[in-house]
Amino acid sequence: MSSDLTFKSIAELAVLLEAKKLSSVELTQATIARTKAVEARVKAFNSFDETDALAQAAASDARRTAGQARGPLEGIPVGLKDVISVAGQPLTASSKMLVNFVSPYDATVTRKLKHAGAVLWGRLNLDEFAMGSSTENSAFHTTRNPWDLTRVPGGSSGGSAAALAAGEASMTLGSDTGGSIRQPAALCGVVGFKPSYGLISRYGLIAFASSLDQIGPFTRTVEDAAITLSVIAGHDPLDSTSFKTELPDYRAELGRRNGPWRLGIPKEYFGEGLDPEVAAAVQAAVEHYKKLGCEIKEVSLPHTKYCLDTYYIIATAEASSNLARYDGIRYGHRSKDAKDAIDIYFKSRAEGFGAEVKRRIILGTYVLSSGYYDAYYLRAQKVRTLIRQDFLNAYKEVDALLTPTTPTPAFKIGEKADPLAMYLCDVYTIGVNLAGLPGLSLPCGFSKSGLPIGLQVIGQPFKEAELLSIARAYEQAHDWHLRHPNLL
Amino acid sequence: MKYEAVIGLEVHVQIKTHSKMFTRVAAGYGHKPNTLTDPVVLALPGVLPVMNKAALDAIIKAGLMLNSGIAPVSKWDRKNYFYPDSTKNYQISQYDQPICLGGFVEIELPGSARNVMGEHKKIPLTRIHLEEDVGKLTHFASESLVDYNRAGTPLMEIVSEPAMHTADEAFAYLTSLRAAMVYGGISDCDMEKGQLRCDANISIRPVGETKLGTKVELKNLNSISFVRDGIAHEIKRQIAAVESGGTIVQETRQYDGEAGVSTSMRSKEMAHDYRYFPDPDLMPVKVDDAWKARLQAECPELPFEKQRRFIEQYQVPYTITSVVVWDRELADFFEEAAKLSGKPQAAGNWIVNDLLRELGTAKQVLAESKVRPAHVAELVKLVDAGTLLNNSAKEVFIDMFSTGELPSVISDRKGLKAAPTDLGELEQWCRDAIAANAKALAEFKTGKDSAINAFKGPVMKAAKGKANPKAVDETLRKLLAQM
Incomplete structure (x- = not known):
């Protein structure tokens, strides 16, 4: 029963909770039990607090008894990537730098989840400061792919993807700067959704690259993604980059939109490096949309080949500045050997940051340096505009784009020691961040060796309702999302 | 050879707002250390800046008062450098698109005498931009303490063209600028509290030369008279250096007002590379005509x-x-x-x-x-x-x-009123009384002060007793003094 419960969708659980066939305490106990049973192998969490979670669950049940239930997330155990702040909980970014840091304030999404009655359950592992595609850059441990424990779950939000896939939470939040939600969702066989830049407040999200970062959910179904989005989206006066827009009821919109849609297949996303099994699964998905009456059209995003370079200039430049605050002066790791203020900086940062974080800080510092700024950062910003324009041009002809989420299914732990090989994992997801668009990955098949494959649906700016409906149309006719890894 | 100094001033003015530049916590002076802080001021992980509208109002108003152009669009940049007075290790500032461009400060030079108006000049401004103040470090023998109460206070930087030539002009510029800021309610400009701070860029060149000489930046000019003294001292130092066959090196010097000496802080080679880039956390500032008009209406006469x-x-x-x-x-x-x-x-x-x-x-x-x-x-x-x-x-x-x-x-x-008599009438009665008593006049003139009383009776009689005794006394004394 308990394992069944922890694989149910939010929509299903909400019905049980509402009918009082299930209490939040029971659900949370089941989640805790499942976590304890599998976590030693999956290693999705950095920390969790059973007592606190059960207290939240009891409070949720009390609200429901009092007729004050707060909607579909009421009583649902959710996990947060360890870059999203919760007052009184650790916030580590999976870095030695913040190993003992406890945040004194709530992120806006945290506040909204609390307001919606969700049970905040555990801090999820990631690549240090969200820099990576496998969680191998975590300073604490590598999370395993629940489908094959010798493989990575993807990253950087690998803990969020793996925890959901392994039944250790009913929904998790991650953050996506270049694919950090969609790529691990694809590799772990769950739905991962990065909305348009500006739709969800970044206040309380540890910044990696501010102009690219966006919070989003991992869910079992597209409907759950819609439910979650309605809770966490919306303008926030604490985030100047959050967008002022009327929010639809995303879940209700799912039923109102049935297509058929005009769907674009960007030819640049099907070239060299794409695994044949992934290509076949995505092609099958395209065929399905054709059957639904959708018009399928090949489109071109001619600047796609510059995405990776552009991304690694802009993201590292912003990161070099965003991570400057971790200096050992006010909080975080301070070297015990430091002799003076300058020495505190050098030694604390040398000891506190891992190799990939240092690599990106150095790269970002370089591209912003006097004499190099125009050639790198300024040019990258111009190319970014062209990349966005590619997408907007395509959207003159189509409603959304279909692509593979990743070039390959999950790879082996330790397989990609070369940073450049690792960077290529994000080749299909990065353009979406550079253009500020919404993108969603949903399961669209399995490899012969039993590894999940993801389909990416890329939507138009702030047309999340449309994008979710397109994804749902595929999901309803398939059962990939109902398969679960056998960990017991 | 005769030399001419060329001086440009960079003046930082703290804007008087209730809250800080990018967060809601209160701004203020004289509070217990590290009490005016919040997660944003302390740069805790995950926080974001949000612009303070009142500070924007203040700088636009300042720009309008100083005849600057207000940019329809300006933006925020990060100035990156590591120092413990900065919590983020970057300062949010404005690099290449400041809010205010151009403008001038009218000054008056000392006149030939105290009651003679001196020459007026308009010192052109390069720009005015908005940024955030940093914290305050206090150094002890083996450790340093930092107070972040000041960190994040809205700060305006007013940059003049290198258009001043004497310490007096710089003094007049600061005096006039400070008065304007206080007039506009933009800042109290108390230099002791650091609400107004001034750095000077100084160079010299032979009179008649149009190219600028090598500049020295003079810091720590923390009172208006130190600005004048420090600049005068630096001009003398540079002339002496050149005249004795030396050259001026581009450097930053610190002026010690008490001792009247300056010392080198860092040379050009040690200058920071601030790696400015647009702050992705903030949107550009767009100022439309209605916003400008509203503030123009608030600008006082200078x-x-x-x-x-x-x-x-x-x-x-x-x-x-x-x-x-x-x-x-x-x-x-x-x-x-x-x-x-x-x-x-x-x-x-x-x-x-x-x-x-x-x-x-x-x-x-x-x-x-x-x-x-x-x-x-x-x-x-x-x-x-x-x-x-x-x-x-x-x-x-x-x-x-x-x-x-x-x-x-x-x-x-x-009982000081001279009423109801008018002064002319009273004076006439006094003249009459003095003329009628030559003896008392003679006595008074020989130094017998009480002789004056002899005139008062007749005056009071003429005034029908309504004259103010003090006024009578004063008038009599005035007339007697003239005789």
């Missing part, structure tokens, strides 16, 4: 404009206007008293001489003064009507400064 108007409208001399216009409250006080009294110069004299003296003695500021413009105006009218003689009026002034009572009330209470 001291020199006021001075020109006062001189023309009230026909008052330079000596009065040059005192009252530098303090907006005092200028308003003067103008009200001038209007109420109908005798602007007389009102001005009372204010500049008596009121300022009494305030100084009592160590009060104008706002605390019980003497208001109506008091001064009534006093002027009483003197003008001959109801009060000058000495009595002075006595009334001192009384009203401490009691706040109107001059008419005080002079009644003290």
Whole structure:
């Protein structure tokens, strides 16, 4: 029963909770039990607090008894990537730098989840400061792919993807700067959704690259993604980059939109490096949309080949500045050997940051340096505009784009020691961040060796309702999302 | 060879807002260390800046007051450098698109005498931009402590063109700029509290040369007189260096005002690379015409404009206007008293001489003064009507400064009124009394002071006993002194 419960969708659980066939305490106990049973192998969490979670669950049940239930997330155990702040909980970014840091304030999404009655359950592992595609850059441990424990779950939000896939939470939040939600969702066989830049407040999200970062959910179904989005989206006066827009009821919109849609297949996303099994699964998905009456059209995003370079200039430049605050002066790791203020900086940062974080800080510092700024950062910003324009041009002809989420299914732990090989994992997801668009990955098949494959649906700016409906149309006719890894 | 100095000033002015530049926590001075902080000020993981609208209003207003162009779009940049006074290790500032461009500060140079207006000049501005202040470090023998109360306070940087040539010009520039900022309610500009801070870029060149010489940046000029002294000292130092065959190296020097010496802080080679780039956490600032118009309506008349108007409208001399216009409250006080009294110069004299003296003695500021413009105006009218003689009026002034009572009330209470007689009539009675008593006149002239009493009886008789005894005494003494 308990394992069944922890694989149910939010929509299903909400019905049980509402009918009082299930209490939040029971659900949370089941989640805790499942976590304890599998976590030693999956290693999705950095920390969790059973007592606190059960207290939240009891409070949720009390609200429901009092007729004050707060909607579909009421009583649902959710996990947060360890870059999203919760007052009184650790916030580590999976870095030695913040190993003992406890945040004194709530992120806006945290506040909204609390307001919606969700049970905040555990801090999820990631690549240090969200820099990576496998969680191998975590300073604490590598999370395993629940489908094959010798493989990575993807990253950087690998803990969020793996925890959901392994039944250790009913929904998790991650953050996506270049694919950090969609790529691990694809590799772990769950739905991962990065909305348009500006739709969800970044206040309380540890910044990696501010102009690219966006919070989003991992869910079992597209409907759950819609439910979650309605809770966490919306303008926030604490985030100047959050967008002022009327929010639809995303879940209700799912039923109102049935297509058929005009769907674009960007030819640049099907070239060299794409695994044949992934290509076949995505092609099958395209065929399905054709059957639904959708018009399928090949489109071109001619600047796609510059995405990776552009991304690694802009993201590292912003990161070099965003991570400057971790200096050992006010909080975080301070070297015990430091002799003076300058020495505190050098030694604390040398000891506190891992190799990939240092690599990106150095790269970002370089591209912003006097004499190099125009050639790198300024040019990258111009190319970014062209990349966005590619997408907007395509959207003159189509409603959304279909692509593979990743070039390959999950790879082996330790397989990609070369940073450049690792960077290529994000080749299909990065353009979406550079253009500020919404993108969603949903399961669209399995490899012969039993590894999940993801389909990416890329939507138009702030047309999340449309994008979710397109994804749902595929999901309803398939059962990939109902398969679960056998960990017991 | 004769040398000319070229001076440009970078002035930082803290904007007087309730909250900080990018967060809601209060801004202030003199609080317990690290109490005016919040997650944003401390740069905790995950926080984001949000612009303070009041600070934007203030800089736009400052720009309009100083004749700057207001950019329709300006943006925020990060200035990256590591130092413990900065919590983020970058400062949010404006690099290549500041809010205010151009403009000028009108200055007046010292005149040939105190009562002569000096030459006026317009010192052009390069730009004014908005940024956030940093925290304050205190160094001890083996450790340093940091207070982040100041960190994040809205700070305006006003950059002049290298268009000044003497320490006096720089002094006049700062004086005028400070007055404008205080007038506009933008800052209190208290240098002791760090609300106004000044760095100077100084170079010298042979007179007639148009190219700029190598500049030295002089820091730590923390009072207006230190600015003047420090610049004068630096000009002398540079000329002496060049004349003794040396060259000027581009560097930053620190001026010690107490000791009157400067020392090198860092050379050009050690200059920071700040790696400016647009802050992705903030949107550009767009200022439309309606916003500008609203602030334009709030811009006060500036001291020199006021001075020109006062001189023309009230026909008052330079000596009065040059005192009252530098303090907006005092200028308003003067103008009200001038209007109420109908005798602007007389009102001005009372204010500049008596009121300022009494305030100084009592160590009060104008706002605390019980003497208001109506008091001064009534006093002027009483003197003008001959109801009060000058000495009595002075006595009334001192009384009203401490009691706040109107001059008419005080002079009644003290019996100082010369009423009902007019002064001309009283004077005639006195002349008659003196002329009628040659003996008493002779005695008085030989030094017998009490002889004066012999004249008072006849005067009082002529006035039917209603003459003010003090006025009689004063008038008799004035006439006797002339004989």
